[in-house]
Amino acid sequence: MARDFSINRLPGFASVAILTFFLLYLPIFTLVVFSFNEAASMSRWEGFSLKWYEAAFQNRQVRDVSIRSLWLAATAASFATILATLAALGTTRTSKFKGQTMIYALINQPLMVPEIVTGVALLIFFAAIKVQTGYTGMGYLVAAHTAFCIPFAYLPIRARLETMDNTLEIAAADLYAGPIKTFVHITLPLLLPGIFAGLMLGFVISLDAVVITEFVKSAGQDTLPTYMLGQLRRVVTPEMNAIATLFLLLSVLAVTIFFVLSRKRA
């Protein structure tokens, strides 16, 4: 069999990639199938039913925590990505400067302590502010999640910046484009894959951040993970499979809309 000599092809890589995708989707597939299961059990199939979706929709708490989780993840990941992009621009492609080490340490710090420790520290600190100011809104959770997401957003963006050469930017500067113009028209578009990767990472990290949320939340601020945590010691119903399936659907929907919009622009 004659194959094109593709420069990009590396032997075996495609097979490993396909295997990886297969492994990723096998449990997801099971989860989706069992969300339509008639039985209350996740181990036996007893026929098709939508009753778990109905149950999930009728459960106000499940509805509330799902929406809150999505909102929090979107907000925190957006903030974190913006802040991380700025920080990445400030720390790459520059000579060493005073305090650089400290900046790296600070940015990566949330990664390096277990969530329970950050959780306890934040609980004590935020509770004091809550008592002082009387404000108990979502701001604390947004701040905590944003801080937690920054290193996850920062690293891919910086990795991108480091592999980007700056010929184009220098060319633009030579053509008397101002720094802002250069940034918007040259740097930002080139940086987009990194920003995009950072945003996605931040989003999924925030969706999963359970221990921090558990300690920071005030009354009425449960998210899906803290709600799930409460179930861990008791019973996990297929209702949860239904919710998970809906989240998957939502992610596919978001992706589709994103592509339709970007196609239109292109």
Place this chain on the structure above:
Amino acid sequence: MTRSAFRLTLMSLAVMSASITAANAQGVLNLYNWGNYTPPELLEKFTAETGIRVTLTDFDSNETALTRVRQGGHGFDIVVPSNNVIPVWIEEGLIQPLDLSVVTNFDNIAPQWVDVPFDPGREYTVPWAWGTTGVIVNTSLYDGDINTSDIFLNPPPALQGRVNVIPEMSDIITMAIYAAGGESCTTDRDVLRTVRDTLVSAKQHWIAMDYGTVDAYAAGDIGAGVYWNGASMRARLQNSDLAYGYPQEGFPVWMDNAAVLTDAPNPEAAMKFINFILEPEHAAMISNYARYSNGILGSEAYLDPEMKGAPEIDVPDALVGAGRFSESCSAEATNIYTQIWTELLQ
């Protein structure tokens, strides 16, 4: 591409934020309870009768709840801690005495649950639900006596390598202490030496130390284990081979209790809710949902048929004496237990 994505994000944020931050409005009651423990119908009915909206927030352990409330600024009105930590809540002034002018259903509490050691005379708390920690066994694997802690401390050959033990330090150490003939919270070194040796040698027969889902028992992945009675009942309803045993050496009895927080933003509504759950019909709702008993007189009439007389709910007369209220142990005892536990799980 970015601009449209950005606009989309903004739009969805605006839509969503409307539904996020409505928790602290007037006439809202904030309930802080164990996860998956509060029937939604109960809250809906309370709102329908009183016009007070209820917001439910979950906690996953007594320690988290205590830490959270102790630090202040939480916004909760009612909390539902377990019996062993209630004295701490009272001592630290975190919960307030019941207002008997509102809690008129107080007399519905079954007499044996009024003068309890953790809150003598029930000045602060009312029962939410109670249960036991025992053993669950798949009787198709082993049909011997299951009312013994040997099921996990010295498993019969048929169950070896198939036992799951819940990763709850205090429950497991306490059960091992009972089996060694000691009292809960003991610091007696001889007893504790036996406890450690028993646990270390038993561990080789355990397949897991996990909370173990009902499914894992029902599907036969796990053959036996330490489990709570309510969860055990759910498992049996899926697989009739499963049976719940009450270790005759001694088993922990626990009770979760509702109380109004001292710094509750809405104490009037909170007292109304306390009174509300003392109605037999409402107590039965809690039981039917969580599959645990409630300690309220007259609630039996409203229980689901499969709860009535269920072996997981009715403790056999011969074994009632073996049940003991779990306690909160001294710092010294806890320190030793943590060391044994760390050694066991290293």
Place this chain on the structure above:
Amino acid sequence: MDDMAGNKTEQATEIKETPKRHLWNWILCAPALTVLVFAASGPLLIVLVYSFLAPGSFGGITWSFSLEGWFRVFFSRDIFDPEIVSLNTAHLTIFWRSISLSLQTTIICAILGFPTAWFIATRPQHTRNIWLFLITIPFWTNLLIRTFAIQEVIRNQGLINTTLIRFGFIDTPIQMMYTDFAIFLGMAYVFLPLMVLPLYAAMDKLDIRYLEAGYDLYASRWQVLRHIILPLVKPGFIAGSILVFIPSIGAYVTPRLLGGGRSMMLGNLIELQFGQGRNWPLGSALALTMLVLVVGALVLYIRTVNREEEPRHG
């Protein structure tokens, strides 16, 4: 740690390097630093203070200076005879278990993630984002639900075993639940996107002319991979390994649900002290020890990776 900046960038950069530029660096970093100090690092000082205090009677602390917490990280008094003091082997065992699990997870993620990222980066431009999304879509479901779903696949009556039995490959189910295999599967599953995304971000911009040049010089595919691709995507690789390695040190839900949790992880140990163990100072000291270990490992890792590169550029 300072080397994380990647010294490569210095040669590449010609944008003016003046004190003014350095001021700009600080201004650009300021918003992120503010949030981090307010909601992550600042509160951590509380943990540092707590590690030098005595435990409270039911969680929390009492305000009296004590080194007991730090002492107990490394040493233990015999339960039955407090006079006997020995090295705390239980803690050391747990530390080592967590570190080795993280290392292995990082390696597995790299083995699966590198080809996957390459596969995505070499798709036609307009489909790359679709593949990228395919990597992240499973992570829109909650960690716990995902882990339960993995259980459904590998349990004795699960998808794999029932399928194999139905087609007659095996007679009795293969025990996969509660094994090390299950732990690695689950850990790789949880952390894979953290490896793939940074790798992809680095590969996407890789200049194809370097590869052409390599092949023009009759380099084999292996040589091109080793000497051209790997060095060029190194920043992505470093970022990916950091993102996988560090959080997996604290991971304990996956080892418990899939591995059975018969052995403690560092995360459990610390959680135990803040929870049922009611010894916050010990928990704080353990957490800070872990922090020091992680930072040490990072510095070592980055030094090693960068040293490897030196001769080629020098």
